[in-house]
Amino acid sequence: MSNVTALPRETRSIEAPAVEGISLADLYLSDMNPRQEADPEGISLLADSIAMIGLIQPIAGFRDKAGKVGVVAGGRRWRAIRLALERDPALAAERPDLALVPVRLAPDEATARAWAAVENTAREDLHPADEIRAFGRMREGGADVPTIARTFGTTEAHVYRRLALAALPAPVLDALKAGEITLGAAKAFTIAQDEALALTVLDQIRGHEVSEHRIKQMLQPEAINGGTDRRARFVGIDAYRAAGGRATADLFAEATLLHDADLLDRLFTEKLEAEADAKEAEWAWIKTLAEAWVPYKMAEKMARLYRVEGDLTEEQAERCDELAELAQAEVLDEDGQAELDALQAILDGDFTDEQRRFGGWFLCVGQDGQIRMDGPYVRPEDRAAAIEAEVLTGHAAHQIENAKDDAPKSPYSGALVADLQAMRSAAVQGAMLDKPELALDLLAYTLAQKWGGPLAVRTDESPITPATETGFAPDPRLLGREDEDEDAAPEADPFDAFRAKGKKHRNAVLALALARSLRYSDHDPIFAKIEAETKASLRQVWTPTAENFFGRVSAEYLDALHLDLTGCDPQCNGFKAFKSQKKGEKAAGMERLFTDAAYQSAWKIDAEKKARIDAWVPDCF
Incomplete structure (x- = not known):
């Protein structure tokens, strides 16, 4: 049942009452008005608007027995008029509509109550697209x-945000108004530099739930986010610009997009090598890595060196204990903390000159754009000399001798790898559907090869049969034939009918058949080339879950992956709790890390880590 009081029959049949000018002193907020509270900031902004352009819409009221008029609809306007006149009393003389406020008077109480209810329940805010325009x-x-x-x-901040969208192509704003894209999707279009490409992307995403990140990739597939890319954070945007690098702003992500990947790679390498040169003056060797981490196998057969711990005098030890107690009580001042740190440094010790003569470090740049050093290690070729110099002694001198030569077991089973390969094929196949010219090039290339090429020309379909379909969402076009219509009447001449549909339809059918026949290959470079050209990614069709991935690898693998993606301290209580769980619980937790925003927030997953999680794929390819 509606709580809106029905208008009397005679009221519904007459014209709306005329608007009268009522003195502000005779107006008050009626108890009938459901909006008894109002946001002061909103009233202040509305007062500015009324002071500038006047009152556009009259207030609705009902005259009581004392002759006063209670405001039943338009309470915010009434409050804003009062505030505007308080700020500038001269407005009453300049604007007649503020001296005598336009009020439409209800003929009876039932009508007044109906106005109050309808005004405050049926009011609709201006659509974002209309507001932008x-x-x-x-x-x-x-x-x-x-x-x-x-x-x-x-x-003003709201106006700036809307004006940033005002230059969007008209079809984008039309799609926003029609509900075909979200406001977030419209914001993503502000980075577009090619209107034709923008409209093509718009056609592809209409009516689909596509993330802003994915839309930006489609609009500027080669662009690099200067705020999250580790190379850009390491090099610095200023240094990149100074070297002639091209960059544009992503207004809504508050990020800078870089467009010269080769230049960024060169600057990254040069700066990393400069860091290595500075470190190599102190150590026997420095090995720089392009990756953001040091692979386990790289240091597997090396011997780690440890600092030689120092000793405190009796007096220093007593002072260290005193300072530690103050620090624990959180009453240690800055000078005291510096003294405690100096004493702790003595206890921690340092590397000897002999250790530096044989040892070295791996140098890489982490996801945060900061230098990371792993080591120091003694390389296998320096091991004998290090033992002779007594840099390596005891267990360290023998542990490498006893290490097994066979490679560690892969964390991925054969069945899991086969599933991932099939879904990787599906990602590339789906991407090929939008590039029919590429599919035709592949067909021609295959026919030209004496021993065959990357396509099964008989259009045998490559199987996409993962063990579970959970988290797997291939392009739906791969699952059906667009040119099939079982209910359609047979054509008199089906070939002519097919040709009459035009080249675009022909190319779509060819692209579908050829894409389905594309074979995955880990040794033929053409598959990788097609994958790169179509910008296909396994993650476009697959989201790792407990069922399809995390439950099929070891608990130790999950521990390492969790640490890598969250960047948390291995000694923190949160990770210790995660590590102590059973494998099934860990697998469920990893699934939440990839899919649950609240869980990500609990682990302090920022935009950079979120982007890395969204792009992560297993390293088994």
């Missing part, structure tokens, strides 16, 4: 941002 028209007419904000009764 309205702000844009005012801006084109010469209005500045403060003027637009006062006119519409909103904040």
